[in-house]
Amino acid sequence: MxxxxxxxxxxxxxxxxxxxxxxxxxxxxxxxxxxxxxxxxxxxxxxxxxxxxxxxxxxxxxxxxxxxxxxxxxxxxxxxxxxxxxxxxxxxxxxxxxxxxxxxxxxxxxxxxLTDLDDIVEIDEQSLTVTVGAGIDGPTLEAELNTHGLTLAHYPGSYHLGATIGGFIAARGSGVVSTKYGKAEDQVLQVKAVVPPGATVETLRVPSHAAGPDLLQSFVGSEGTLGVITEATLRVDPLPEARGFLSFSFPDIFTGMEAGRRIMTNRLRPAVIRLYDEADSVKLKDWVGTPFTGTLMVVMCDGAQELVDYETRAITELVEAAGGTSHGPDVGRIWWEGKYEPYAKGKLPQPPLMYGTFDQVARFSDLPAIYRAKKKIVEEEFAEYGARYTAHLSHWYDWGAMLYDRFYVDEPPADPVEAMRLHDRLWDAGILEGIAHGAVLNDHHGVGIKLGRFMHKQYGEGFRLLKAQKDAWDPDGIMNPGKLGFGPPRR
CATH class of the missing domain: 3.30.43.10 (Uridine Diphospho-n-acetylenolpyruvylglucosamine Reductase, domain 2)
Incomplete structure (x- = not known):
């Protein structure tokens, strides 16, 4: 029976x-x-x-x-x-x-x-906006915008790996020129999203208003847990007239952090600031061909020629006053031309190598302690596995920067269960050490299932409010369950 x-x-x-x-x-x-x-x-x-x-x-x-x-x-x-x-x-x-x-x-x-939702609905050259289906990929959209003398100016590392506009927005994505042009949440003006039990919500036509709380930013970063973004309107910019490149070296990463802080707090707006520690600059030389190792900063300014001339001159003065040594434009230009080389086939890290990118963001006052603490815990607590730590700072804000730091273990355990256990232990150590020293969980890769277990720790009592919103919008818990720490569906 x-x-x-x-x-x-x-x-x-x-x-x-x-x-x-x-x-x-x-x-x-x-x-x-x-x-x-x-x-x-x-x-x-x-x-x-x-x-x-x-x-x-x-x-x-x-x-x-x-x-x-x-x-x-x-x-x-x-x-x-x-x-x-x-x-x-x-x-x-x-x-x-x-x-x-x-x-x-x-x-x-x-x-x-969602990749067949790939229409370019409208290019509004008067308002400098573009409306597209969420499934269109970055290069396809960029090529069309360029024919109009425009750019989305969103060039993430995943640019040639199929990343879509909906993905940019759903994970709060960022590109290499975000220091000037902003992240996805700064570029998106409006979305259409489908929510349970099968209805379409259209957010307000502009993101700046006083018409109550903003639905737009609830969908941004929600990673499909609140609804499905199907269409988006984004800000676009004119293609820059000129670009200017700079490069600097420093006695240590902390001097470089201070130089970057001075650039940003003086409200200059370079499109790119990349600051590499010694270990990451070696990797950069191998992957991109920059003729330098040590603590390296590359800078790119763009826009009208007069603006580029002013910013490159002002930045050089600030950085040299902070303790940097100028190496001219060539290293920065080599970096720009080879910026996608690290993502080329065969260059991205692959198993059996174990790796992980913490990608946390913090205020300027917290960054030095975060770097020291995470480097120490990865290399000392996991010394028996030969764990290595590298870092660069690649997205800068008025108040701080993102630390793109990564761990590597060349020979992880052969047993899959033990390998996954070590992987999670490294993530626990690095993320929690960062949060303890003032870092926020993630800058632009999102949370997914990998980082969901840290959401309670990050938000504290605030996570109860996020969970209440999820429960109200998706009462059966069917939208991308298990992500963002929201748990399983109710069935």
Missing amino acids: TDRSSAARVSGEAFLQGQVVRELEAAVGRERVSVEDADLQAQAADWSWSSKYIQYAGLRLPSADVMVKPATTAEVEEVVRIASEYRMPVVPRGGGSGTQGGTLAVYGGIALD
Whole structure:
């Protein structure tokens, strides 16, 4: 009797899944729905170490039960409506270039591929805005904008890895010129998003207003946990007339931090400031070909020629007064021309090498202590594994900067369980040490499933309010469950 009951239960589940698949096919077309294992595994994959390691070890990624590829906002509405009726998880996916396990479907459900929502709806040359489908990738949009003499000025490391506009916004992404042009949350003006049980919300036409709390910034950084961004309007800028490059060396990373602080607190606006510690400058030389090792800063200013001339002169004076030594424009130009080389095939780190990028952000007053503490805990607490620590500061603000610091273990444990345990221990040590010294959890890679366990620690009582918003907007917990620390679906 137990066997018959079990067989009936499995048969019921199979029938229900078939019913859902048929409804999805009716909603978007049979050719846009798949239950093929290869498609489901591809949808689950991203660029996180965990995802890459699982594949390297010959194991299976936690994947959805069905993949759907809608082409319009109305079709996304239908998918979310069906998912809500059956209380099935929905895992949105753009280009899969994230690093935090955001596409791992740990509770199964529907993998929602958004890459066919790729229309350029409008380029408004009077307001300098562009409206696009969330699935369009950065290079495609940039190429079209350039024909109009415009730029989105958002060039992340994932630029050539398939990253989409919706992904930029959902993870609060950042590009190499963010110091001047801002991150995704600064560039986005308006979004359309589909929320349970299958309705479209359109935020206000402009982001600056006094019409109550702002819905836009609730969707920004929500990583699909509150709804599915399907369309966005973003600010664009004129292509710069000129670029000017600078490079400097310093006796140590802390002198470089002070030089960067002076640039920003004097309210100069270079497009790029990159400050590399000694270990990271060696990696930069190997990957990009910069003819320098030591503590290195590269700077790029852009805009009208008169502005570039003024900023490069003023920055040189400030940096030299802070203790930097000028090395002219060539190193900075080499860096700019080779800025995507670290992401070229064969140069990105890959398992079995273990690695992780902490990517925390802090005020200027906290940065030196954060760097010291994290370097110490990685290299001393994990000395038996030969753990290495490298860092650079690549996104600068009026009040502080982002520390793009990374750990490496060349020979991690061969056993997958032990390897994952060491990986999580390193993350625990680095993230918690950073938070203890004033860092915020993440600057622009997002949270995903990898960092979700730190959200309570980061927000304290504030996380209860975030969770209450999630519960109100997504009462069944079906939107990208397990991410941002929000826990499983209610089913």
